[in-house]
Amino acid sequence: MSVDQRRFEKQLMFNHPAFTQLCEQMMREAKVMYCDHLLFSLHAVVKLGIPQNTLLVQTLLRVVQERINECDEKCLSVLSTVLEAMEPCKNVDVLRAGLRIIVDQQIWKIEHVFTLQTVMKCIGKDAPIALKKKLEMKALRELDRFSLLNSQRMFGALATMNHRSVTLLNECSKVIIGNIHGCPFKILINILQSCKDLQYRNLDLFKGIADYVATTFDIWKLKQVLFLLILFENLGFRHSGLMDLFMKKVVDEPGFLNMKSTVSILHVYSSLNHLHECQPREFLEVMASALTGYLHHISSENLLNAVCSFCLMNHFPLAPINQLLQKDIINELLISGDMERNVHKLHILTTCLKLDDVPYRKAIDLPLPLPPSTPLHPNAKVAEALRSLLGEGYFSENVQLPHNYHIDFEFKMDTNRSQVLPLSDVDVVTSASDIQRIAILCVPRSNYCLDSNHPRGFLAMKMRHLKVMGFHVILVNNWKMEKLEMKDAVAYLKSEIYSSEDPPASDVNFQSTC
Template sequence: MRLGIRCCSLRSLLQQRSILITTPIKDSFFPSTQLAHKLGSRQKQGSVVRPVRFYSQERIHSEELLSSSPPAEVPPDDPTSDQLQRTSPFMDHLQQCISPSDVLDLTCQFTPTPRQVSKCLTYMWSSTKKMTDEQRRYELRLMFESPAFDLLLQKAMKNVGNLRNEDLAYSLLSMVKLGVPQRSRVVQTFLRACQERLNDFNEKGLSILSSCLEHMESCPNVSALKDGMRLVAKVKLNDIQNVVALQTMMRLLGKDAPLDFKRKLEMKALSMQDQFSLPNSQHMISTMATMGFRSKPLLEVCTKKIRENLHTIPFSRLFKVLQSCSELHYRDPELLMDISEYVASVIDIWSNKQAVLFLYSFEKLGFSPDALMKAFAEKVIADPDVLMLKDLLCVLKVYSSLNYDLQQQRQQFLESLSQVVESYLPKMSRFELLRVVHYLCLLGHFPPAPLELLLQDGTLEHLKTTPPKFIPKQEKLLRVVDLCLRLDRPPVPQPLTVPSSILGDLTPIRSSVSPLLSDCLREVLEDQVDTELQEAVLEEDFYFIDAVITKPPSCQTSVTEASSAGDEASPVESSHRVAVFCAIPSNFCFGTSRPCGPLAAKIRHLRILGYKPVVVVEHKLHSLSKEERTEFLRGLIFPEHHRSDVN
């Protein structure tokens, strides 16, 4: 009678705690068709195929009922116990295992204790990290086919109450990393066990658990555990003494953490800055990106450590630093310049793809890595065929966007790129061809082959069938190509233009005149006789000009002053008209007055149309007083009068 009541009570308890999810392991990890093909190939080779077994809900439930003894109390962290574990025969054999299959074979020879089950899972995961991708896929397939893995997971779930907190966290992390379905009952049981013991987890256990939850899909148990860890983190924040544990906790809290708590985490991290190693500094920047929290003091601490040890940082970590800086909208000119010079110095050691990825990251930051761009251009000139098609598109985008002046290398570099472009023309899609021509036009380079192919009737008709979401971007690219062909007048074998039927009736790109700029201009022109002011001028239905100032011949500036070095001389009448327009800081390469590609093309085309372009950085006007603004604009528009006044 007592035994019956006891079994009924245990059944009720297990039903309350169990998670009724039974996703089969095999179907979740490997597609059935792929697995059948693999098994078929093994049968052809004459190997014995073991049947795939699944741990079913009913079977596990019945086995738990047979074990009527209550779960043992979780043992405390005991150094003596750890020493015994390390010196046991089982652990000696486990340390010699080099694959998950070896570990499973060992569990068939010995009966592992609950702690040894946790060690087995950890060793299985750690062994796969040392394998190639192909080896890992093969070993994991064998692991999921093995009945011993099924039994090991059953034993882990049955003894979850006997595991120490740290072993519990390691076991969960190992199962997730090995690919055990996250909605399977064994994973969900471990999640529930972690919830129940969360208050007892120490710093290391919380760190391991945070690493696990960071990569898990959302489900009720995962969400509940994350919420619980956020509460525990707030209570135990002052007790955390390890930088890695703090960073892992910060990543778990993520962007959902309240701003005031992010500030507390920032202060805690700053109090531990003396403990920051080089990996800590790299990881802290990516952690802040994950949290969506930009702390300038922390970033300065980390970037200083990184700059001092650039030569010891591998490619993947350095690239991650640049990506995180981009996500945080953080640009340290000294750090970016040092990275550019370092990558340029080792460009012969790293692959082209790695160099291209760095170029792309710098372009996203709006920073021109002059040293790297020069070194990479030399490499392309020496061997143009090293560029793949995707690399070519990225390189063209970067160099056209950052408008880097290659000086003596310019013509050689552009001809080398044109050579690569022509070799890839048969493989390019129509939209890729349009992008390539657009980038080359921004650079002021017009190779005939891609232009002729783009402007063929078949190509243009195909572009008409573009999906609606790409139409606005495509129309803008075509308009830039059309403007460059008409205004730059490149020396191509036959006149090339974009048919008006393809351009269509584009809506003119209009904007509003800056009120601050308008008021300042009127003050500047008050004492200027016979000078006209016209606001909101649109040239070629594309280039917006805030104000056009028409000056009498006596006020004209020299053509040489109106043109930058290397540009063709404008006609004489160009000195009569000054085009004043505002630009935002992102229109310039970071930390310089060099205009980016689209702005550089606008300045070039306005000169051709007979204007002297005057570019005003709008935020600079706001930083000056009224008198300073007036003097600043007068110096830009009437430089000859301004110099004479100064003298």
């Protein structure tokens, strides 16, 4: 049935005189029914869509509260399913609290994994941590009985109760990876969404899913692949093969692009700093053309998001930028939505227009509020290593540059990068052609794509702009430095400072794309 037909049929049922009599009979006999019959009746009432605030539903909820101690495993499963589908209210909240007590008492008697997972999805994020731990231990005991479906459902169950069990997720991931072919799209989405909610990063799982979708690319709708790419971007995961395939498909079939998908694709590819080497120009031109086609009804914030994505990718389509720079649109962005975020993105645009190789330059007439100052994170270990390696008076710390750029450490070398110069010797001749400015950026793991040294969009753009400003950029990974002994940290910095190699262009930013 269509949605409208279902609604019509339900209304006929609700209006039938016998239905009212049935509801009245249900309320009269609720207290003497078998417990499982009572719960199945409540389940049917909820599934029919009878409003939750009706006397019938509230009466059944109160009777179930009174008889909750009669619940066996089957009843717990049905009750959990019902409560999961209901909106919070006084009787639902009381019943959920009662369910938690019963589950805590009966947890080791639960025989079916399906029941266990149904209960886990129902108890709620605010359940006591001790109860969550008990459910986790019970699930770990039952691991050898997990079916493929149980392994798939465990991600959603843990996410619903907001409990991150790495051991349980790792074991379920192995089962899923080994049986990935034929996995339905909806289940893939639920798994990745649960990983996002639980902040669970499993490179093998993500790669297994992406490899499967890339291998079977032709059977998927483009909007399905885009949905997966959006979730991968949320997780910081970049799969070059799948992203290349999707990009080529966009170039070949641009007709599928609507306004929402255009903005989303631009965000994904700019955030993960990914362009396929063979077709960057064609892809960017197709995306710019699609965006231009929607300028007559795109919202100001979507336009800002799209243009900012283009800026990260070092591409500057004329029509979208000109529309964004209109005074009324900028005024709207400065008073609506997330103003702080909008200001940050407008500053990105103005910085790119000034520093990048833009075919035209147009300044924003309206003065923009200053972006929030970047919080300073002390890098004591790097500073100590630099003092040991270079000595005092050879480097500056926490340097603020134009365009709101900040670098952790700066020093100067000769152009051959064989000798570090004392600051006192070069302060008056910093523009001399025989001096190379060096910027050290201390970078957290989140600035890279998952488990790689591939910079994400904002870091890539910053490196590009620092290069324009005359710097050679050295990236220092915070999490790696913390693991090193001081002598190893000094040796690592020495190898980076005196290295004659530049970072590979493909791993730094989008080059030659406009």
